[in-house]
Amino acid sequence: MGSHTDSLPTPATPAGRDGLDAILTRPGRAVLAFDFDGTLAPIVPDPDQARAHPEAVRALAAVAPKVAAVAVVTGRPADVAVRHGGFADVPGLEHLVVLGHYGAERWDARTGTVDAPAAHPGVAAVRAELPVLLERIGSREGTWIEEKGRAVAVHTRRAEDPQAAFEVLRQPLTDLATRHGLIVEPGRMVLELRPPGMDKGVALLEYVREIGARAVMYAGDDLGDLSAFAAVDKLRSDGVPGLLVCSGSDEVTELAKRADLVVDGPSGVVRLVRSLAQRLA
Numbered sequence: 159m160g161s162h163t164d165s166l167p168t169p170a171t172p173a174g175r176d177g178l179d180a181i182l183t184r185p186g187r188a189v190l191a192f193d194f195d196g197t198l199a200p201i202v203p204d205p206d207q208a209r210a211h212p213e214a215v216r217a218l219a220a221v222a223p224k225v226a227a228v229a230v231v232t233g234r235p236a237d238v239a240v241r242h243g244g245f246a247d248v249p250g251l252e253h254l255v256v257l258g259h260y261g262a263e264r265w266d267a268r269t270g271t272v273d274a275p276a277a278h279p280g281v282a283a284v285r286a287e288l289p290v291l292l293e294r295i296g297s298r299e300g301t302w303i304e305e306k307g308r309a310v311a312v313h314t315r316r317a318e319d320p321q322a323a324f325e326v327l328r329q330p331l332t333d334l335a336t337r338h339g340l341i342v343e344p345g346r347m348v349l350e351l352r353p354p355g356m357d358k359g360v361a362l363l364e365y366v367r368e369i370g371a372r373a374v375m376y377a378g379d380d381l382g383d384l385s386a387f388a389a390v391d392k393l394r395s396d397g398v399p400g401l402l403v404c405s406g407s408d409e410v411t412e413l414a415k416r417a418d419l420v421v422d423g424p425s426g427v428v429r430l431v432r433s434l435a436q437r438l439a
């Protein structure tokens with residue numbers, strides 16, 4: 159962190175200002191939760207090359223001992239997010255929790271292990287049919303399949319026109335997922351076919367209740383984060399102040415409209431976390 163001081167931005171909404179105020183006045187009852195890709199990690203063409211922003215872990219480790227809990231809530235398998243984030247064995251992050259696969263999996267820094275439910279049988283069926291389907295619908299060059307274990311994702315970022323390639327796939331992939339009891343989770347140039355029944359909102363609510371938190375901040379960048387935003391809205395209506403942070407990008411505009419605070423991508427998120435840690439010092 160050095161001697162550099164980041165100023166804490168002011169949320170644009172009264173609810174957001176209440177949320178930030180609650181975090182600052184009762185940090186020991188506050189949960190800070192973050193999406194991974196696009197929020198803690200800059201977006202890159204190859205998901206395997208995605209890494210946490212170089213200052214992210216240090217900033218999280220600085221703030222974590224000052225609040226009730228820090229959590230990462232991601233569509234990635236939990237162990238992948240831990241590896242790409244560099245979250246294991248970090249002084250300060252001894253209590254970090256990573257809720258992977260939209261909350262279906264959980265990694266605890268305390269134990270270093272992942273808890274996960276049994277695999278959904280529809281994923282194997284979709285995995286078997288997907289290559290033939292992509293061939294039949296003439297998916298664009300650059301479209302490719304990410305194997306995620308308990309889900310499969312079809313990416314279009316590397317296509318010449320990623321948005322057009324995405325639109326070509328949306329309906330056929332929805333039909334395929336539905337036939338096998340799965341749902342389609344749309345994201346930034348990606349359509350993921352995954353089991354239903356869990357989302358980031360459910361995951362966040364359960365975690366906040368488990369911790370008994372009385373204030374929450376959630377930072378995200380993508381459509382999959384909207385359910386977590388809705389969870390913060392629900393907590394607010396139940397009397398738990400919350401702060402909604404959007405890691406801004408040109409690709410997704412929905413979150414910026416709902417957020418109390420829009421920051422400039424992962425580097426903006428890091429600055430925010432760093433300034434929170436400084437204020438709570």
Ligand SMILES: O=P(O)(O)OC[C@H]1O[C@H](O[C@H]2O[C@H](CO)[C@@H](O)[C@H](O)[C@H]2O)[C@H](O)[C@@H](O)[C@@H]1O
Nearest residue numbers: 194195201202203205208232233234315346348
């Ligand atoms: O919930 P998240 O942590 O945001 O994960 C959502 C998806 O992230 C990954 O894809 C995104 O990031 C890639 C690497 O920067 C990028 O190439 C891709 O276009 C983005 O959609 C990941 O590969 C997916 O499996 C996650 O569902």
